[in-house]
Amino acid sequence: MGIILEVDQVYKHFGGVKANENVSLNVEEGSIVGLIGPNGSGKTTLFNSIVGTHPIDQGSIYFEGKEISSLPIPAVAKLGLLRTFQQTRIYEKLNCIQNMLVSSKPENDTVFNIFAKVPHNLTEKSENLLKFVGLYQKRNLRAGDLSFGQQKLLELAMALINEPKMLLLDEPTAGINPTLINGIIDRLIKVNKEFGITLLVIEHNMRVIMSLAQKIFCLAHGQLLAEGSPEQIKNDHRVIDAYLGVQ
Amino acid sequence: MSKKNIIIYSLILVFGLSAPFLFPAYKLQISILWVLTILALTWDIQGGQMGYNSFGNILFFGVGMYVCSSVQIGMFFPLSEWTASGGEKTFLHTTSQYFQGFTYGLIFAGIVPAIVAALIGYGILGLRGHYFAICTLGIGIAAGEIAGGIELIGAGQGMTVPPWPKGIGGTELRSQFFYYLCFLTVCVTFFVIRLIYQTRFGLVINAIRDNEDKAEAMGIHTMRYKIIGWVVSAFFLGIAGGLMGNMIGYIEPTEIAFAGSTYGVFMVLMAILGGKGTLWGPVIGAAVFHVFKEGFWTFFLGWQYVALGALIIVIVIFFPEGILGWFREKYPENFGEVVDEVDRTAQVELT
Amino acid sequence: MDFLIFKAPILMVQASMDGILLGVLFALVAYGMALQWGVMNIINIAQGELVIMGGYIAYFMYTAGIPPAFGVIVSPIIMYFIGWSLYKTIINRVVERDMFISILATFGISILTQQLMNFVFGADVVVAQSNFGTTMLFDYSVTLPNAKIFSALVSIVFAVALVLYMKKSKLGRAIRATSQNQRAAKILGVDTEKVYAATFGINAALCGVAGSLIAITFTLHPYIGLPYTVRSFMIVIIAGLGNLPAVALSGIGLGVFEEFADYILGTEFRIAAVFLLLVVILVYRRFKLSRKREYLK
Numbered sequence A: 001m002g003i004i005l006e007v008d009q010v011y012k013h014f015g016g017v018k019a020n021e022n023v024s025l026n027v028e029e030g031s032i033v034g035l036i037g038p039n040g041s042g043k044t045t046l047f048n049s050i051v052g053t054h055p056i057d058q059g060s061i062y063f064e065g066k067e068i069s070s071l072p073i074p075a076v077a078k079l080g081l082l083r084t085f086q087q088t089r090i091y092e093k094l095n096c097i098q099n100m101l102v103s104s105k106p107e108n109d110t111v112f113n114i115f116a117k118v119p120h121n122l123t124e125k126s127e128n129l130l131k132f133v134g135l136y137q138k139r140n141l142r143a144g145d146l147s148f149g150q151q152k153l154l155e156l157a158m159a160l161i162n163e164p165k166m167l168l169l170d171e172p173t174a175g176i177n178p179t180l181i182n183g184i185i186d187r188l189i190k191v192n193k194e195f196g197i198t199l200l201v202i203e204h205n206m207r208v209i210m211s212l213a214q215k216i217f218c219l220a221h222g223q224l225l226a227e228g229s230p231e232q233i234k235n236d237h238r239v240i241d242a243y244l245g246v247q
Numbered sequence B: 001m002s003k004k005n006i007i008i009y010s011l012i013l014v015f016g017l018s019a020p021f022l023f024p025a026y027k028l029q030i031s032i033l034w035v036l037t038i039l040a041l042t043w044d045i046q047g048g049q050m051g052y053n054s055f056g057n058i059l060f061f062g063v064g065m066y067v068c069s070s071v072q073i074g075m076f077f078p079l080s081e082w083t084a085s086g087g088e089k090t091f092l093h094t095t096s097q098y099f100q101g102f103t104y105g106l107i108f109a110g111i112v113p114a115i116v117a118a119l120i121g122y123g124i125l126g127l128r129g130h131y132f133a134i135c136t137l138g139i140g141i142a143a144g145e146i147a148g149g150i151e152l153i154g155a156g157q158g159m160t161v162p163p164w165p166k167g168i169g170g171t172e173l174r175s176q177f178f179y180y181l182c183f184l185t186v187c188v189t190f191f192v193i194r195l196i197y198q199t200r201f202g203l204v205i206n207a208i209r210d211n212e213d214k215a216e217a218m219g220i221h222t223m224r225y226k227i228i229g230w231v232v233s234a235f236f237l238g239i240a241g242g243l244m245g246n247m248i249g250y251i252e253p254t255e256i257a258f259a260g261s262t263y264g265v266f267m268v269l270m271a272i273l274g275g276k277g278t279l280w281g282p283v284i285g286a287a288v289f290h291v292f293k294e295g296f297w298t299f300f301l302g303w304q305y306v307a308l309g310a311l312i313i314v315i316v317i318f319f320p321e322g323i324l325g326w327f328r329e330k331y332p333e334n335f336g337e338v339v340d341e342v343d344r345t346a347q348v349e350l351t
Numbered sequence C: 001m002d003f004l005i006f007k008a009p010i011l012m013v014q015a016s017m018d019g020i021l022l023g024v025l026f027a028l029v030a031y032g033m034a035l036q037w038g039v040m041n042i043i044n045i046a047q048g049e050l051v052i053m054g055g056y057i058a059y060f061m062y063t064a065g066i067p068p069a070f071g072v073i074v075s076p077i078i079m080y081f082i083g084w085s086l087y088k089t090i091i092n093r094v095v096e097r098d099m100f101i102s103i104l105a106t107f108g109i110s111i112l113t114q115q116l117m118n119f120v121f122g123a124d125v126v127v128a129q130s131n132f133g134t135t136m137l138f139d140y141s142v143t144l145p146n147a148k149i150f151s152a153l154v155s156i157v158f159a160v161a162l163v164l165y166m167k168k169s170k171l172g173r174a175i176r177a178t179s180q181n182q183r184a185a186k187i188l189g190v191d192t193e194k195v196y197a198a199t200f201g202i203n204a205a206l207c208g209v210a211g212s213l214i215a216i217t218f219t220l221h222p223y224i225g226l227p228y229t230v231r232s233f234m235i236v237i238i239a240g241l242g243n244l245p246a247v248a249l250s251g252i253g254l255g256v257f258e259e260f261a262d263y264i265l266g267t268e269f270r271i272a273a274v275f276l277l278l279v280v281i282l283v284y285r286r287f288k289l290s291r292k293r294e295y296l297k
């Protein structure tokens, strides 16, 4: 299996804040990789840098060998690299099914496709994916009426219907009821194994990330602090210090 | 189509077709109602469905109006001489020239504004929120000011359009002709818009309204949808402009063609009054507004604009969801969406 | 089109001087808009109408035999109360809602007041003669009415006074606190309702000053408010909220631009030039920001 995502010496500063400083990491195709770090360590910024939410100051990013750091946002998504948001983003006045339908990937936004009817089998597919994330009962509710945790699940389903090759998940279990967390872990492993989607997951919940990821990267103050298997990370002093706030 | 819909459509169709005979005195008024309905419907593509509140869609109406009559005249006579001399006194369209010119005029009245929308769309539709609103306001006004400075189209004085040809029935036939043309245009506009709202386009522009950043992050080239939406609006607005100019018989830059303070405001107001972001809202809004305006306008004796200003304020403060929105809230069984209590309280289950 | 201005460079001096004096006035109105936008997050489309209304107050004094220059004192006082009442009746209902609602509501106010002014003062173009005389420069080739110089000086005085008031007074500090963080100010006990009403009143008073100066230096007409709104809007988006020197500079820049446009394109295209400049500035900013994948917020 090759490298699907390569982040190469990426810098991103906001004024004086060094949000990403010389960050390099690789993600292997088909794997689940974790990204951890204390609050404000630049994890979300790194996601933004990867998918092109903002231009990076320096460095390069390769997705399947193709340099993507100067591509516009929709173009990156079209290549099959999607992300979800830490603060959920859904279409609040549309119902869940419509949220799903609009997220499915059309072949291309040509005039012909734009004015094509939404295919029937897509509704069925949407319903199945909503079942998959446990939201089937809520399919006719407006997405804006869902709770934060439910919106997180909806966002995951929306990403899945787009059939990406790789998904960047920003804290998928934040705001989710603890009794559901095992369910989520199970779903994410299914997404990885059965749908064949590579995952890069930001997570604060150590139990989740340790049981999910094969490899973990740890950021602190915008810089890559450590990388390794969950076992290595768990026992790495620098990581423990960073979390405890020791310099 | 549901049974309820079939009844509604047939009623409107019967009314539309028979109105000139039932209310012969109001033929022109009802023709104008159809034009206003087009304005409200097309405004709502941006303002209601896409969340881009435009104050400048009047641009396309005015361009369509000028293009239509310029083509009508220019096909047969030198345009500059026509405008310089109040042309209909010197030049005469034969019957076939008239209808030929009018046909081409209307076609170009649709196409040219659509092209304009496509050309300026990329720049303008990159603005969001109130910046978009104010920028379009500027465009609408600038267009009127510029048209008022161009001699070829009569500058501030305006220009006349070719008069109805003599010898094929007088004003009665003319008003009927324009009536049915307006009715046909509004029907086509309505059904085209209804159709495209049911496609992916409709879903995506709603998504843009709710969260454009998310739509882009999901791989949608939102700009394309925004431009195409504007082009559709511009096309029908242009045709409406061409029709309106011919119906009035005279074109003038700031009061008729680029009439920001009347039609430009009306279209926004009608859509909001009826309920923006819905298919029927703009139609209802146009009807209510027009009846109100024609019914009471004369009672206001010069206070019309005070009334208009007050009406805008009252509507946006007390009825921002419009008539349809009010009905939806009040009678969700008939107009809104009913959500099953079981669905609402359902818990997420992952087993 | 004749390009006289390029053949007679002295006209450039004239245009620049006129533009600077005019621009200071624009800046004053824009400063009011920035204040009110920053504090209440409202774009007031009726800004221009407030200016014209202020002008008509000075004009009314003129017709009653009082020197119109006193309008500079009377007009802001009356306008403060008009602004305050507008807030209490209408603006308070739209202030924390969607910005489009406030744009439309103030648009309604704008249409309404235009027509009311038309009833009260008629649709003719009027001027209030100040009898201040003119200053000649460069061998009589550049003429500057003293009224314009007076108006620029008065604008500067009012702007400086306002800045000091904002820094020193209790209300001024409350206003500034609200503009920085509305919610925090509320929690710390600032009566935001009062702050909003005062802000809208102060903005209207500034418009009153500007209007009364316009009455003696330029012309008044019930329907020329909107260009003033657009000018202020333009100045604010260039200069940002709450940066007085930048507001002053942009105002002057706009004034000079207009005078040159007037000479080069002809007076009939002057307003078109203003509105087109607005479009150009916005679209330029949009493209510049989109390179950073951002947009105007």
Ligand SMILES: Nc1ncnc2c1ncn2[C@@H]1O[C@H](COP(=O)(O)OP(=O)(O)OP(=O)(O)O)[C@@H](O)[C@H]1O
Residues within 6 Å of the ligand: A014, A017, A018, A019, A037, A038, A039, A040, A041, A042, A043, A044, A045, A046, A086
């Ligand atoms: N658009 C922005 N403008 C200015 N500063 C920013 C911006 N985005 C992020 N930052 C700053 O960059 C730093 C990293 O933020 P980031 O959101 O990437 O952290 P994070 O690792 O995702 O934290 P958390 O775990 O709390 O989500 C922070 O100091 C933040 O304030």
Ligand SMILES: [Mg+2]
Residues within 6 Å of the ligand: A043, A044, A045, A086
């Ligand atoms: Mg984060």
